[in-house]
Amino acid sequence: MAKFKTSKTKAEPAINTASLPDIIFILLFFFMVTTTMRENTLMVKIKLPEATQVQKLQKKSLVAYIYIGEPVNKTLGTKSRIQLNDSYATVNDIPEFVTKERQARNEAERNMMTFALKVDENTKMGIVTDVKQELRKANALKINYSTRKVLKR
Amino acid sequence: MAKRAAPEINAGSMADIAFLLLIFFLVTTTMDVDTGITRILPPPVKNKNENVDVKERNVLKVLINSHDLMLVNGKPANVSNLTTKVVEFMSLHPNDKSYPQVQEKFIPLLGKKVLMSKGIISLKNDRGTSYKMYISVQDAIAKAFNEMKDQQSLKYYGVKYDQLVDPNKIKVINKLVPIRVSEAEPENVGGQ
Incomplete structure (x- = not known):
């Protein structure tokens, strides 16, 4: 009679965790796909201004960034600087950059x-206008003023 | 005799490995969606002395000085009422001399002629104007144009502009409400 044990084990059956890695992998793939690594290290302080009527930037691969703001490095003073790629630049470097x-x-x-112009909100318009004029001369006419989206001001 | 089950590979640590990778990507991810106000700059001027003649009544002059104060057509204004001013200015008043002229324009996709305002918003800022102020003015003007797009869209299609799906309809609305903002060359009055 002992051949067919109606084994009623006392211990609670453990929850099957075999599918846990799969769940984690799905999450992992999601983050891997959505991740965009920062391309440039910012060398200027940028606090973007707020705006309500913003559009999303389409096609990131077709966007080039121009950063303008106070240098992070305090020894360089507080005058607004332009950053192109990974170095400080002047207005005259813009055509080459384009x-x-x-x-x-x-x-x-x-x-x-x-x-896309990523400009600190405390920057004076003078430098921004210079950049815009250079962009115009270089025939780069489509620009985007980067802003933070707020629902209401 | 029943087949003996092959010993299972212990997959318990699989989750840990996946977790490690997950945490790495979680930390490095920057989910910032780039948003902003897109504008098309006017093409470079070839002949500097060439001035386009625009009638006085067709232009809404918005001036911002180095202290971030605004003048609209010579009168002080602020950002909060600029939007209504722009919408008011661009509205159609064919017989009123104090509003911009109107012209009939044929829209092929719509198949008929419509009245359009010849008004232009002229935005002029000083070199000392702060970028924050400039953006809030741009934002207010953009809001005005978006409101007008909504109006046209409701009139022709019964839905708001951002709910339009058909690219042709979007094109029609963009034709009906062109963003007529001109940015004059900057002036250096207030100093930097």
Whole structure:
């Protein structure tokens, strides 16, 4: 009679955790796909101004960033500086920057490039206007003023 | 005799490995969606002395000085009532001389002629204006144009502009409400 034990084990059956890695992997893949690593280390302080009527920037691969703000390094003073890629630049470097960014893109998409201006809210418009004039001269006409979205001011 | 089950590989630590990777990506992820106000700059001027003649009544002059104070057509104004001023200015008043002129324009996608205002918002800022002020003015003007787009969209399609799906309809509305903002060359009056 002992051959078929109606084994009624006393211990609670453990919860099956075999599918736990799968769940974690799904989460992992989600974050892997959505991750965008920061391309540039910021060398200027930037607190973006707020705006209500904002649009999302389409096609990140077609966006080039221009940063303007006070240098993080205090020894460089408090005058607003322009940062292109990973170094400080002057207004005169903008045309070269535009050509380089254009050349890095697909030929068919070059005309659709956007130049996003990430400018600190306390910057004076003088430097921003200079940058805009240079962009105009370089025929980079589509620009985007980066802002933080707020629902109401 | 029943087959003996092959010993299972212990997958208990699999979760830990996955967790480690997960935490790494969680930490490095920056989910900032880039948002902003998109504008098209005017193409570079070839002939500097060439001035486009625009009638006085067609222009709403918005001036911002180095102390972040605003003048709209010569009168002091602030950001909160700029939006209504712009909407009011761009509204159609064919017989009123104090509003901009109107012109008939044929919209191919709509298949008929519509009246459109010839008004232009001229935005002029000083070199000493703060970027924050400049953006809030741009924002107020953008809000005005978005309101007008909503109006047109409700009139023709019964839904608001951002609920339109058909790209042709969006094109029609963008044709009906062109963003007529001109940015003059800056002046250096107040100093930096």
